[in-house]
Amino acid sequence: MHDAGWLVVRTQPCAEEKARSHLVNQGFAPYLPRYRRRVVHARRARMVLRPLFPAYLFVRFDPAKTRWRSINGTVGVRYVLTDGERPRCVPERVVQEIVTREDETGVVTLNGPSLVRGQEVRLVDGPMADVCGIFEEVHDGERVLLLLTLLGRSVRVVVPASAVAAA
Numbered sequence: 001m002h003d004a005g006w007l008v009v010r011t012q013p014c015a016e017e018k019a020r021s022h023l024v025n026q027g028f029a030p031y032l033p034r035y036r037r038r039v040v041h042a043r044r045a046r047m048v049l050r051p052l053f054p055a056y057l058f059v060r061f062d063p064a065k066t067r068w069r070s071i072n073g074t075v076g077v078r079y080v081l082t083d084g085e086r087p088r089c090v091p092e093r094v095v096q097e098i099v100t101r102e103d104e105t106g107v108v109t110l111n112g113p114s115l116v117r118g119q120e121v122r123l124v125d126g127p128m129a130d131v132c133g134i135f136e137e138v139h140d141g142e143r144v145l146l147l148l149t150l151l152g153r154s155v156r157v158v159v160p161a162s163a164v165a166a167a
Contacts, residue, residue: 005089006031006058007068008081016051019076026074029060033098035108038142038160052108058095061087115166121146125163132167133157 009030011019016032023030033052038045051057059071059080068087072079081088101108115121115135123131123146133148136156144161147154 005061005091006095007061007066007071007087008090009057009059009071010078010081011055011057011076012078013055015076016055016057019074020057022075023057023059023071023077026070028066028071031058031060031095031099033058033102033108034106036142037162049107052098058090061089115144115164120167121164122167123159123163124165126159128157128159129163135164 009019009023020030020032034049035052036047037050039048055078059068060066061068068080071077098108103109117136119135121133121135123129123133128148131148131150133146136145136147138161139145139158142161143158144164146157146159146164148157149155
């Protein structure tokens with residue numbers, strides 16, 4: 001078996017937190033990276049925590065100590081990802097890279113889209129989906145400033161970074 005690392009666990013849909021909690025109760029050390037996402041419902045926007053990898057989480061794995069097959073019977077878990085009979089592991093450095101991107105509250109901070117000033121972009125979400133414009137700058141960690149041509153005029157708009165993609 002390989003060195004210690006992290007098992008990749010597939011959870012039931014929307015059951016990542018339930019699986020994490022039950023794994024902790026069984027003495028395992030799970031890691032469920034989460035990020036903040038802006039959600040609009042009934043014209044009200046709020047920030048919610050979402051799994052960075054929906055329907056997946058990691059469990060610290062030491063081949064000398066961990067009886068990994070018992071994880072498959074945990075509430076909220078579908079199965080441990082395997083390569084044949086061996087569990088599929090993610091190296092420690094990969095999980096550490098995710099951890100280094102956490103803020104002081106333990107939430108992973110995501111960088112905005114990797115765009116350069118003057119690059120053509122397309123809105124992929126919201127009321128102006130499929131409208132093209134020019135990227136100007138990152139407004140804050142979650143929004144970007146775009147220059148759009150609307151009704152024959154150039155207009156600067158601030159939109160969620162998640163709603164923009166390179167054209």
